[in-house]
Amino acid sequence: MSLPLFLVEALPATDEFRLDGPEGHHAATVQRLRVGEELLLGDGRGATATATVTAVGRGTLDVTITGRTYVPPPGQRLVVVQGIAKGDRAELAVQAMTEVGVDGIVPWAAARSVARWKDDRPLHRWRATVREAAKQARRPWVPEVSAAVTTADLARRPGPLLVLHEEASTPLSRVDLSAGGDITLVVGPEGGVTPDELAVLETGGAVAVRLGPEVLRTSTAGVAALAALSVRLGRW
């Protein structure tokens, strides 16, 4: 079993550290770590340390750091633009995409998005979901979740844009990725990308691609596409 990962603002310069706040509470009271047990500390920006528990307090753990590693940011980022979906479907998608290695997530207020974000609370929920999923997956980098964008914003986005579309003829497994650079995948909400949206995005240089013969739900499409790309790009 992998050691549990706890996120901190910054790793300390010295090796003695007290884990407190919500992460300390979780470690001491929920996961009930004990003296002598090991854990991981991470800053979510590439720095990770292994540590051993030396004392347990009320909602705090004292630990000694025994090793440090740093993983540089990916040279090529995989970003998913996720159409805002209703219910828990979008959060399931965000959680699973974080597990399979997405580097950035952009919420998209699409034409067929039934849910509308009226304040920042849904964005904060996505960010909290991503943070928990990154811990569960032991990822040294926590993916960034940007503010929600419109279709016009998307069309102005630089770099290759791949739009998952069930009527596209180019398979994602064979689209030309030789240009390198960050890759942005667009996943529609439940109901999909409209013809108008696709036209706007294609005018901006986007390419419509498809994943196999099946019709995928929005909560499955991004995960499957990230897995397919991870094989193609040699990440996995």
Place this chain on the structure above:
Amino acid sequence: MSLPLFLVEALPATDEFRLDGPEGHHAATVQRLRVGEELLLGDGRGATATATVTAVGRGTLDVTITGRTYVPPPGQRLVVVQGIAKGDRAELAVQAMTEVGVDGIVPWAAARSVARWKDDRPLHRWRATVREAAKQARRPWVPEVSAAVTTADLARRPGPLLVLHEEASTPLSRVDLSAGGDITLVVGPEGGVTPDELAVLETGGAVAVRLGPEVLRTSTAGVAALAALSVRLGRW
């Protein structure tokens, strides 16, 4: 948008057909299809027909079949042995794996399976979930869900067996698949495959493989592995 798919026992020899029962109710009352609209009928065993609504009754639709297709069964089947997990995680996994093209699912009572199946009800739930997901994904073949197996059953299973394991050193993207034949992927429950289970399976010829550097939940692992294999095998 793809036409909605309704499953029937068998496609009729003649082109006039009445869709009734639960599928007729769903089409007439829930989806509210109207005269002149199109739909798909399928038997879940490769035969599919397009049809046009000619009359709407109380929970029934009369349709005229306008075209028929038959998709042969896959030459190489992808089967996932899914560790039984608690709560809705296993059903989410079964749903998403059906969307991405799994051909068969085998529930596995693993050492770390918290939930125990005491009767056939969970198996019937998995089968119903697979059937609904196959309709949603417009799959001509509904994947088979076999009865639950034990670890000893698995070790006796013929053909290549790949066990997803976070400590494996062989990436799934590079494991040798040149032998052909059906591929069985084993996905542990929440908590993973135990060292004892892995030893038993490896004695039977299984190979432990991993998917990227991340630690995946059981509800994500099978979907991601199927997507990766679909690219490798040229399905997508």
